[in-house]
Amino acid sequence: MTVPLASYLLVALILFCIGLYGALTKRNAVIVLLSMELMLNAVNINLVAFAKFGAFANLTGQIFSLFSITLAAAEVAVGLAILISLYRNRRTVNVDEMDLLKR
Amino acid sequence: MSGQFVAFFILSLLTIGGAVFMISLQKVVHQVVALAFSFLSIAGLYVMLEAEFVAVTQVLVYAGSISILMLFGIMLTRHDAHEDTGRGKFKFLAFIVVAAFFVLVFMGIQTMNIEGTPANFSQQNNVLEIGKLMFSQYVIPFEIMSVLLLVALVGAIILAKREADDK
Numbered sequence: 001m002t003v004p005l006a007s008y009l010l011v012a013l014i015l016f017c018i019g020l021y022g023a024l025t026k027r028n029a030v031i032v033l034l035s036m037e038l039m040l041n042a043v044n045i046n047l048v049a050f051a052k053f054g055a056f057a058n059l060t061g062q063i064f065s066l067f068s069i070t071l072a073a074a075e076v077a078v079g080l081a082i083l084i085s086l087y088r089n090r091r092t093v094n095v096d097e098m099d100l101l102k103r
Numbered sequence: 104m105s106g107q108f109v110a111f112f113i114l115s116l117l118t119i120g121g122a123v124f125m126i127s128l129q130k131v132v133h134q135v136v137a138l139a140f141s142f143l144s145i146a147g148l149y150v151m152l153e154a155e156f157v158a159v160t161q162v163l164v165y166a167g168s169i170s171i172l173m174l175f176g177i178m179l180t181r182h183d184a185h186e187d188t189g190r191g192k193f194k195f196l197a198f199i200v201v202a203a204f205f206v207l208v209f210m211g212i213q214t215m216n217i218e219g220t221p222a223n224f225s226q227q228n229n230v231l232e233i234g235k236l237m238f239s240q241y242v243i244p245f246e247i248m249s250v251l252l253l254v255a256l257v258g259a260i261i262l263a264k265r266e267a268d269d270k
Contacts, residue, residue: 057222
């Protein structure tokens with residue numbers, strides 16, 4: 001008897017919801033980036049879980065999750081670079097004050 | 104109650120606990136460390152799903168480089184200690200939206216019915232099989248991904264570089 005698929009999906013769903021709540025409510029840009037990473041991780045758990053328990057279970061889900069991890073690393077690098085250059089110009093990391101395009 | 108259930112329970116508890124601490128802690132550095140715990144436990148979940156290579160990649164990329172990169176980002180910027188106030192209404196609205204999303208997807212998971220035999224990855228060499236697939240069937244996505252990493256590297260350097268005239 002193994003742990004069923006629904007348990008993994010539930011853990012991933014809870015992680016995704018926590019990440020979504022953090023990305024919507026936090027004002028610190030670094031924490032917003034971290035919440036996005038949490039959401040990406042939840043998706044990766046789903047991919048790997050379906051790779052084992054899906055209708056056509058094979059290794060493709062694991063390979064897809066590897067690509068998604070690479071994408072997340074690139075996203076974090078570019079996001080932090082934007083954050084640092086923004087901080088250099090505006091002296092803030094607060095997402096509420098990043099409204100140059102709105103004014 | 105087999106050992107597998109116990110391991111799954113502990114790992115998922117650590118994962119969700121790290122995420123909850125990430126949301127609720129006050130200091131930014133503490134939040135990143137809590138999330139690093141969460142990433143490590145997710146690697147344990149991957150091992151339980153017989154995805155050893157993905158688990159090691161998770162430890163290397165997430166728990167290693169992304170956490171350290173986030174710490175660098177925190178150290179290079181200034182963070183006020185005060186907690187945000189005066190957004191209680193928006194927070195409540197966001198909570199309602201997230202809770203509605205949770206309930207919808209939870210109902211979807213409960214009613215889901217997937218027919219198929221679980222894959223038995225434990226008989227094969229995980230890294231060998233992933234390598235074979237990666238360099239035969241998925242070689243074009245692999246190459247495109249390397250180009251993407253190069254573009255992200257160059258883009259990050261150009262974005263973070265100090266411009267010549269604002270010294």
